[in-house]
Amino acid sequence: MRSSDADLIRGFALFRGISDAIFDEVTADAAILDLPPDHVLLTEGERPEHLFLLLSGLIESFSQYNGKTTTLSFLRPPAALIVAAVWMDQPQLHSARTLARSRLATLPARAVRAALATDRAFCEAAGRELSIRYRDIFKELKNQRLRNATDRLANWLLTESQVAGSDEFRIAVGKATLAARLGISGEHISRAFAQLREHGVETDGKEMRINTAKLTAFAKPDPMIDGAEA
Amino acid sequence: MRSSDADLIRGFALFRGISDAIFDEVTADAAILDLPPDHVLLTEGERPEHLFLLLSGLIESFSQYNGKTTTLSFLRPPAALIVAAVWMDQPQLHSARTLARSRLATLPARAVRAALATDRAFCEAAGRELSIRYRDIFKELKNQRLRNATDRLANWLLTESQVAGSDEFRIAVGKATLAARLGISGEHISRAFAQLREHGVETDGKEMRINTAKLTAFAKPDPMIDGAEA
DNA sequence: ACGATTTGTTGACATACATCAATGGAAACC
DNA sequence: GGTTTCCATTGATGTATGTCAACAAATCGT
Structure with a gap:
């Protein structure tokens, strides 16, 4: 593992406040994965052998049942995958694939x-x-239950705009992929x-330009539903 | 607090393996709440002042947005409420009300x-x-995205039957409440x-009798979606 | 630059579910 | 015991979203 990777990993929220000794223990057998787009790195139902840390790129978590597939989330760096499954040593509830060339660390x-069982921090x-x-x-889950498809899209765009820090931005994924993320069909x-x-949305391929005030009035964003947690 | 309550609380998974000293610290200012049915005990958006432990009864967590209400889960004892909100000291993402006379402890x-910040166990x-x-x-979330209303009901019945340990059981809630839990209307x-x-379901009011084999064939339950986690 | 493949859009139609209204039946209240 | 209220069911209809098919537009490979 390169030292630049180690520095990056050290900065993850997952390691905030922990001692170097424990960090070294947990990362002793870390490996780096460089994956091309559209590569499946986790399969639903399997026991987790590693915790994954997304260093760069973009990942989609998804699940399949009875012939249908749904996207559960997009993950951007820095993100830790399948923490709960690793902690409980239980099967992963979702699969995951890269949406772009991605760099990950596996622990x-x-x-x-072992570290969870010994180190408080x-x-x-x-x-x-x-x-x-x-x-x-x-x-x-609230978003899914309480809003229709158009409202979900509107609020997603507002959130993306906030992340980008501009009312003009480019979405990272294709529309079909975004549709899956919102729980609707590509056509819809x-x-x-x-x-x-x-309502204030202009699109040109993946380029978006929104009238924030107008779209906000329509979308009625709510901090109890929208925006990633700190 | 009665000692029988203390014993009950001591048995919660939340306190498994912790020292008596820490247990006493966390529960030092515990209070007991005896609530009638249909009493709102938590309101979405407020900062949590207490962690709630459900000792007996039945609770529904729900959320409202834009005039709509949705039920997110039913909680049966033993259950701890709003652990994440308390840990992060962030606003609760849901409200909660009793569906039956219920007894709770508040910590x-x-x-x-303070205990999380000092005690590893x-x-x-x-x-x-x-x-x-x-x-x-x-x-x-997977259940909601990957299944239609009838399939969700079928699988919910199978799970309830398993919990009851019998193919004949009585559901604890009215059908309208159950509908909300499944994310559908009372009529539907x-x-x-x-x-x-x-497909093997006989009902008489709240009494259910199911043909497990037949209903299972229809419902296609999946451990990656159904059944509470251990 | 060209054809080939993928991705997005649009229309027509099907399905799932919600809503409104009417009714029936069960439980609660004098 | 009868009335009242609530809860569940059913029918009719509306709306949201999915599916299939055709096509258009963008992207890719050579």
């Missing part, structure tokens, strides 16, 4: 659990990481975008 | 956070509790039950 699950950092993930997915997202044209 | 959030127990909750809600659940009559 042996056994080493992670690591345990606390992991608990806080999990709390954030819990709240994020809780919000996503076209119609949702068409509706949003009346 | 001051400050004391809980408590931190680990809380992390495991949180992992379980995370996985439960993750499953619920009647039609869903009607469909399931062909």
Whole structure:
């Protein structure tokens, strides 16, 4: 592992406040993965052998059942994957694939659990990481239950705009992929975008330009549903 | 607090493996709440002042947005509420109300956070509790995205039957409440039950009798979606 | 620069579910 | 015991979203 990777990893929230000794223990057998786009790195139902840390790129977590596939989240760096599954040593509830060329670190699950069982600071950092993930997915369930497709898209665009820090930005994924993330069909997202044209959304391929005030009035964002947890 | 309550609380997963000293610290200012049915005990958006432990009864967590209400989960004892919100000292993402007369203990959030910040065992127990909750809600999101209303009902009935340990059981809630839990309207659940009559479900008010083999064949339960986490 | 492949859009139609209204039946209250 | 209220069911209809098919537009490979 390159030292630049080690520095990057050290900065993850998962390691905030922990001692160098424990950090070295957990990362002793770390490996780096460089993956091309559209590469499946986790398969639903398998026991986790590693904790994954996303250093760069973009990952989609998804799940399949009865012939259908749904996207559960997009993950951008810095992100830790399958913390809960590793902690409980239980099968992963989702698969994961790269949406872009991505760089990840893998930490042996056994080493992670050993550290959780001995180090308070690591345990606390992991608990806080999990709390954030819990709240994020809780919000996503509310989003799904309480909003229709167009509203979900509108609010997603507002959030992306905030992350980008501009009312003009480029989305990282294709529209079909975005549709899956929002829980709708590829065809339907076209119609949702068409509706949003009346509410301050201009699109040119992946380039978006939004009228924030107008779109906000339409989308009614709510901090109890929208925006990633700190 | 009665000593029988203290014993009950001591047995919660949240306190598994922790020292008596820390247990006493966390529960020093515990209070007991006896609530009638349909009493709101938590309101979405407020900062948590207490961690709640459900000792007996039944609770529904729900959320409202833009005039709509959705039920996120039913909670049965033993259950800990709003662990993530207390840990992060962030606003609760859901409200909660009793569905039946219920007995709860409240632990001051400050004391809980203090213990998390000092005690490894408590931190680990809380992390495991949180992992379980995370996985439960993750499953619920998959359930919502990957199944239609009738399939969700069918699988819910199978799970309830397993919990009851019998193919004959009584559901604890009214059908409208159950409908909300499944994310559908009160009217629609009647039609869903009607469909399931062909697949091994007999109902008489709240009494259910299912043909497990037949219903299983129809419902296609999946451990990656169904059943509470251990 | 060209054809080939993928990705997005649009229309027509099908399905799932919500809503509104009417009714029936069960439980609660004098 | 009768009335009242609540809860569940059913029918009719509306709306949101999915699916299939055709096509258009963008991207890729050579």
